[in-house]
Amino acid sequence: MTEGAARAGLTARGVIYLLVGALALQIAFGGSAEQADRQGALEEIAEKPLGSVMLWALGVGLVGMALWRLSEAVFGAAGPDGRKWTKRLASAARCAFYTFVAFSVLAFAAGESSGGGSSDERSRDVTARALELPGGQWLVGAAGLGVIAAGGWIGVRAAMRSYHKHLRLGEMSRRTRRAVDVTGVVGGIARGLVFAAAGFFAVRAAIAYEPDEAKGIDDTLRSFADSPVGPALLACVAAGLMLFGVFSFAMARWRRV
Template sequence: MTTIMGSTGAAAAAEEASNSRPFIVAARTGFAVSGVLHILIGVIAVGLAFGKNQEADQGGAMAQLATQPAGFILLWFGAAACAALALWQLSEVVFGYRHAAKKTKAMKKLSAAGQGIVFLALALAFASFAVGNGRDSGKSTSNTTAEIYKVPFGPGLLVVIGLVIGIVGVVFVVRGAMASFKRQLNLPASAALRKISMVLGVVGYVAKGVALFLVGLLFVISTLESRPRESTGLDGALKAVRDQPYGPYLLTLIGVGLACYGLYLMLKARFVRM
């Protein structure tokens, strides 16, 4: 009985901590940090379209942050904010959505778990760059896919990974086109700010979805053609777009869209329901 009461008390304390104002503020900051990364990736993508040769993914964005004045502090701040948001998302898996319908509760918890893992990975990446161990994301993805390809059923697994990423991309596009993301927000009272939020959300979600779909497509094509090392993640997908007819124009649109998604995430940090 004492053990049960102790476990219940610990769970209650954990839930209370996850709903505390300082923790919520720190978690909200994680969205803003992710927004900054997307803006930087968007700027790098536009630079690629105009002939620059940079790494257009989160690794490239973090590398740029590292070169800024007080870059060390910025990186650790990003790590802390993303870790807080990851913990909040994972706490929602345990404590959240109690009053949600049974049909949607499982999906909401699964989505929260997925986002928690994504932001935890971001936190670890920030910390890695902060201690000077930042890696080229494209090369890391390429090496990982090549190793997976060698194991039994590896090619099939890579195809599945590519399809999952592509489907997530389609979900983003649909969410943007239907503006269903607004359900997550307590929209501001200002009509102008509401309109800005909606425009940035629609454009940003569609661009993010297109980028994810291209990443998934690159996984599938490179695997089916037995060239797994060409799966270099977002950087490889964007550079593949650049090399197509009218590619620089398409890449510019995607880059601007990703920057819009970053701005939307910064607004989401303030207006998201938590």
């Protein structure tokens, strides 16, 4: 049961990243005004034939992801160090995150048009409330630095191919392993870069004491197009996010659970 939940969850994650990357790629080439975040991905699915069925399936898959992470927090993850308290704490945090994501997707599928709202709106609202607290600037700044660190950690681990320890490499051909490495390394670095950029904007919001400086995934991705490199950077990051979606499908197939 746990294995099925994990593989369903990884597949659902892959769908979301694939769609977010595709939307960002359209933005890079000036062909879309859709939000390049989870909300935009849900709206994209809803417009397709059998979109409602797909949304419910996606939500159920994300529930599976949350349950898998919960089981890791309670019983320990696969692998020799899976029972360490640090691993269990990380699994508990992932469980909380995917519980929220699953709830927002299922709410959207049930007819709640906001689906939790855009990532940009949520980021600004949370930042505004946090800044009003005593020591709010320090709190937001620390959170932003934490997200930057998480982005760096994600990118470095991807570059080091740390995911190999979770995969059944013996079941892959050499060509398949190379393809998975391309998606895992490039996709992981792109994902880490987006996290780090979002953290940078949170730090900037704390320094300026201005909630509107905080950015969700959509505005963060759009900011890449405003860099000196221009839309080319956004196109590269978008392609990387799509590759991470494909990597999630590979994890659903070959990950040890």
